Amino acid sequence: MDTRSDDQQPGNGADGAPASAFYGEDGYVSAAFLDRVNAAIEADDAVALRQAIAPLHEAELGDLLEALDGERRAALVRLAGDQFDLTALTEVDEAIRLEIIGALPPEKIADAVKQLDSDDAVYILEDMEADDQEAVLAALPFEERLRLRRSLDYPEESAGRRMQTEFVAVPPFWTVGQTIDHLREDHNLPDRFHEIFVVSPRFDLVGSVALDRLLRSARKTRIEEIMGEASHSIPASMDQEEAAMIFERYDLLSAAVVDDGGRLVGVLTIDDVVDVIAQEADEDIKRLAGVGDEELSDSLLSVSRLRISWLMVNLVTAFLAASVIGLFDATIEKIVALAVLMPIVAGMGGNAGSQTMTVTVRALATNDLDIYNAGRIIRRELGIGLLNGVTFACLVGLVAGLWFQSAEIGGVIAAAMNINMCAAALAGILVPLLLKRYGADPAVSSAVFVTTITDVVGFFSLLGIATWWFGLL
Secondary structure (H helix, E strand, O other): OOOOOHHHOOOEOOOOOEOHHHEOOOOOEOHHHHHHHHHHHHOOOHHHHHHHHOOOOHHHHHHHHHHOOHHHHHHHHHHHHHHOOHHHHHHOOHHHHHHHHHOOOHHHHHHHHOOOOHHHHHHHHOOOOHHHHHHHHHOOOHHHHHHHHHHHHOOOOEHHHHOEOOOOEEOOOOEHHHHHHHHHHOOOOOOOOOEEEEEOOOOEEEEEEEHHHHHOOOOOOEHHHHOEOOOOOEEOOOEHHHHHHHHHHHOOOEEEEEOOOOEEEEEEEHHHHHHHHHHHHHHHHHHHOOOOOOOOOOOHHHHHHHHHHHHHHHHHHHHHHHHHHHOOHHHHHHOOHHHHHHHHHHHHHHHHHHHHHHHHHHHHHOOOOOOOOHHHHHHHHHHHHHHHHHHHHHHHHHHHHHHOOOHHHHHHHHHHHHHHHHHHHHHHHHHHHHHHHOOOOHHHHHHHHHHHHHHHHHHHHHHHHHHHHOOOO
């Protein structure tokens, strides 16, 4: 929960003055501010440190934690004491978050969790070890512990994990006046909300009322007369990425989250959805490169373990491509120019395949590519591959012909280039589609297979055409 007043929001100091000195011109934490914080930590000066971090927003405090080394992070948390805003842990890498949480006693974490919105509290608790998580939950009041347990029971990366359990719900028979009086008198309401949900006695979601509609209605008007339909509600078990797509499709600021029985259990807000979109995009980019959930703060050994599995797969596929070359060793011995030209054909095919694959994987992730338009998109990509293949075939064929003073060499590589560019376009779209069809994650698996196909087809077409054309069979 962000308890700062408006003049202490991002970029504002305690006196309302801009805290521009925190960031340098390059957008990173300024060296001057880091020196100030490091000096306070080295002097073990809690007062100076607290004065330095007091104006910081949770996101700025998160950037500061990531800019410090491990020992100084722990010292900052210790010196800041109760002034340390635990919400900042939602802004840092998982490794840093776990490092700081591990250094704090459960009682201190529980005290801080009481001040957080439920979605932020769950974000911090879900990464903790089961025993530590239980210790923190046991120190919380019963009602709050129950709400957090319910959120933690939902699957990881689901709407139920990301939802906020603080919301405003009223029965349909209340009047506008009763509702407004309730909003003024209840001190347990969320800090910010955009709509009021209307529920039955069983807490079934029956509708919602936007705040502007409420404030423009007469006090005697019943809520059921001004409420809208309960559209775009999100099942708590829905994947967070699908929930984000609903927000994007319908331009939502918030949406009700319901359980399997249709009962209102929480609300998903746009600030959480923005984080989800950034997180999912980050995961897709990393998976395309085969680095999984790697973070910059991860240790050397953990990063090595994450990367080595896909490097091993790449090694196997490299031997497969090498075996194709081995089939034509006699051809290469007689026409040495082919050894020089092979990387050009394979490299161009690999780059073309990566372009198509990246677009395809992203289209699958956003549901822009489905069974209804797949045929049209495949034909489009094949057309692009053919057009680019002809363009680069002419260019590479001309250069190779002049380089080796042989029109035949130029023609061979031109034909191979055209074939491989078309194969790359097809592989770039068909491989992700097939992996998706059989339940594999295209973002994780596509790159290895697409690269293998373009290497094998590139080498085989160049060497095979040369062997046939020059009569070396």
